[in-house]
């Protein structure tokens with residue numbers, strides 16, 4: 530098979546299975562975040578890699594949440610949330626919020642503080658973004674939440690946590706240049 534035929538095999542229009550999509554997505558490295566909320570719908574949080582910057586005018590992030598997640602009803606009812614960017618020290622925090630841990634126990638094993646919106650802020654997060662949810666859009670199994678930043682902070686002293694190839698990795702703030 531030549532290179533063109535190989536390319537066509539990848540681009541031919543046909544049904545893409547969920548399994549094949551996930552396998553391809555496992556090749557995308559992603560930052561790891563715990564997204565939290567509090568308000569009339571109660572306190573909740575979940576681990577999220579589907580977080581990205583949308584626009585800086587007004588400063589806006591998007592967060593994708595599976596509507597079948599135990600955290601979803603709280604996010605649906607509350608108007609604010611906090612994106613807590615995890616450092617390399619927070620792998621257990623990620624496991625706690627990404628597994629089947631009961632919601633009431635998820636906040637037990639790290640220091641959480643309340644600032645501007647009421648959404649829990651992880652005290653030593655690499656960065657945090659407190660947000661007001663400005664728009665919501667259902668897409669397949671998920672809901673995209675567009676989130677306008679209300680306040681934020683950063684900490685420079687940490688290594689970051691990455692998720693790649695279904696495993697955690699640690700990335701130092703600066704890497705010695707080669708050569």
Ligand SMILES: NC(=O)c1ccc[n+]([C@@H]2O[C@H](COP(=O)([O-])OP(=O)(O)OC[C@H]3O[C@@H](n4cnc5c(N)ncnc54)[C@H](O)[C@@H]3O)[C@@H](O)[C@H]2O)c1
Pocket residue numbers: 550551552554555578579593595670695696
């Ligand atoms: N965006 C998401 O909803 C998302 C992202 C990562 C992990 N997860 C959850 O964590 C579990 C373990 O993930 P894994 O990376 O070890 O193995 P996996 O094979 O289930 O997923 C591989 C990659 O596919 C993507 N993915 C997984 N489930 C998805 C979904 N429902 N919708 C959209 N994209 C999805 C993510 O990029 C993930 O890293 C998953 O089964 C899923 O329940 C969900």
Ligand SMILES: Cc1cc2c(cc1C)N(C[C@H](O)[C@H](O)[C@H](O)COP(=O)(O)O)c1[nH]c(=O)[nH]c(=O)c1N2
Pocket residue numbers: 561575576577578579580593594595597598599600623626627628629630692
């Ligand atoms: C590294 C990593 C990254 C993500 C997740 C997991 C992990 C381990 N999960 C899944 C989410 O955190 C949670 O585990 C599932 O929603 C199931 O949670 P409940 O047991 O229903 O609370 C997840 N879910 C989601 O809706 N959007 C996302 O971006 C992500 N990203």
